[in-house]
Amino acid sequence: MHDPEFNVEEGQIPEEILQKWEARGVSRRDFLKFCSVMTASLALPSTFMGKIAEAMEADNRPSVIWVEFQGCTGDTEAFLRSNQPTAAEIILDYLSIDYHETLMAAAGHQAEAAKQASMEKYKGKYIAIVEGSIPMAENGIYCTIAGDSALNIARKVCGNAAATIAVGTCSSYGGLPAADPNPTGAVSVSEAVPGVAVMNMPGCPLNTENLTAAIVHFLTFGRLPATDNFGRPKFAYGKRIHDNCERRSHFDAGQYAEKFGGAGHRQGWCLYKLGCKGPETYHNCPTVRYNESLSWPVQAGHGCIGCSEPQFWDSMTPFYKRLPQVPGFGVEATVDKVGLGLAAATAVAFGAHGIASALRKGDDDSKGKKED
Numbered sequence: 001m002h003d004p005e006f007n008v009e010e011g012q013i014p015e016e017i018l019q020k021w022e023a024r025g026v027s028r029r030d031f032l033k034f035c036s037v038m039t040a041s042l043a044l045p046s047t048f049m050g051k052i053a054e055a056m057e058a059d060n061r062p063s064v065i066w067v068e069f070q071g072c073t074g075d076t077e078a079f080l081r082s083n084q085p086t087a088a089e090i091i092l093d094y095l096s097i098d099y100h101e102t103l104m105a106a107a108g109h110q111a112e113a114a115k116q117a118s119m120e121k122y123k124g125k126y127i128a129i130v131e132g133s134i135p136m137a138e139n140g141i142y143c144t145i146a147g148d149s150a151l152n153i154a155r156k157v158c159g160n161a162a163a164t165i166a167v168g169t170c171s172s173y174g175g176l177p178a179a180d181p182n183p184t185g186a187v188s189v190s191e192a193v194p195g196v197a198v199m200n201m202p203g204c205p206l207n208t209e210n211l212t213a214a215i216v217h218f219l220t221f222g223r224l225p226a227t228d229n230f231g232r233p234k235f236a237y238g239k240r241i242h243d244n245c246e247r248r249s250h251f252d253a254g255q256y257a258e259k260f261g262g263a264g265h266r267q268g269w270c271l272y273k274l275g276c277k278g279p280e281t282y283h284n285c286p287t288v289r290y291n292e293s294l295s296w297p298v299q300a301g302h303g304c305i306g307c308s309e310p311q312f313w314d315s316m317t318p319f320y321k322r323l324p325q326v327p328g329f330g331v332e333a334t335v336d337k338v339g340l341g342l343a344a345a346t347a348v349a350f351g352a353h354g355i356a357s358a359l360r361k362g363d364d365d366s367k368g369k370k371e372d
Helices: 015-023 028-041 046-057 074-080 087-094 108-121 150-159 169-173 208-221 248-252 338-371
Strands: 063-068 096-100 127-131 163-167 198-201
Touching (some): 015 028, 028 208, 063 150, 127 150, 198 208
Parallel strands (some): 163 198
16 A cells, blocks of 8 residues: 555554554554564564555465474464464464464365365465474375375475475474484475475474564565575574573673572573573574563573574483583683683773773873973
8 A cells, every 4th residue: 555644764654554453453552562573573674664564454465374294283382372463463364374274174175175275276476384394204104184295295385385484493404303313204394395495483382473573574575584594584593592691691700500490590690501502502582582572491590402403402412411612602611711711801901991090190190290
């Protein structure tokens, strides 16, 4: 839609749009907050709030085909429990979820017929969302739906989609089903369907605010967000957990929890010695958080297990042991000395400051005597 009063530069949202959302039972405060959160999540300038609001009003509701394979349905459950906005308030109003085994009322042949009809009607236009890994061993017999293998279904669904999003670590990298010895030959969507562009949103489960932001980006710009070398959207996986962790100051001060329930643990000290994988994990958990943005594992007292990294079940275990030497980080070599080193550096800095102050004072005194 075009509104002469719409001003992208100032990020203004037309009164007409706000009134429409109020008529749907969504207060303007909640809608403005939603647009603000999405803008911030996508690392866009605040002036894009209006553009996001306009996209939410446009008549371009895409069809969604959400398929589930080797997984625990945790990503679906997280999506259904999302808040601010809820799935019903925003996403379900602007997405036509034509196939989702857990959500749809239809079952059996009716469900499969709905999926096939959507694939044909919206070929090249729908969004494919894949949850769970895909088994390759023995021609994919370890996961079949309606007599067809997950492998064949993924190739048909993703091969005809406008965009494919792998939600959760299992569909992004194989996850737990692909852990050694991987008896089913479980792989990620990218490995099972080579040649198809896939955006990975790993996590156990994924953070639904990130999924909402990715879909809003698609509605606003007609494409998915930019991704890193692992196919993850940069806005959500561009920084290490360690860099934004609220316990980072304790790491810098050399204050580490030595055991669960110990004094340091109760005081919120760094969990690195208890196995936290934050220094080697890229995700925005510390800033977006879970449970209506109230908390996340490290804040609750449990170290990060690195679930958004490839092959985390094999590479990050044992979960309660310190990381080996992290490339480009050197934390293992310095963890026991960092506090002393910082204290010494601080003392030197203060000493230098004192010397400099004394010299300045001496210069000022000499200058004053000369003027007298």
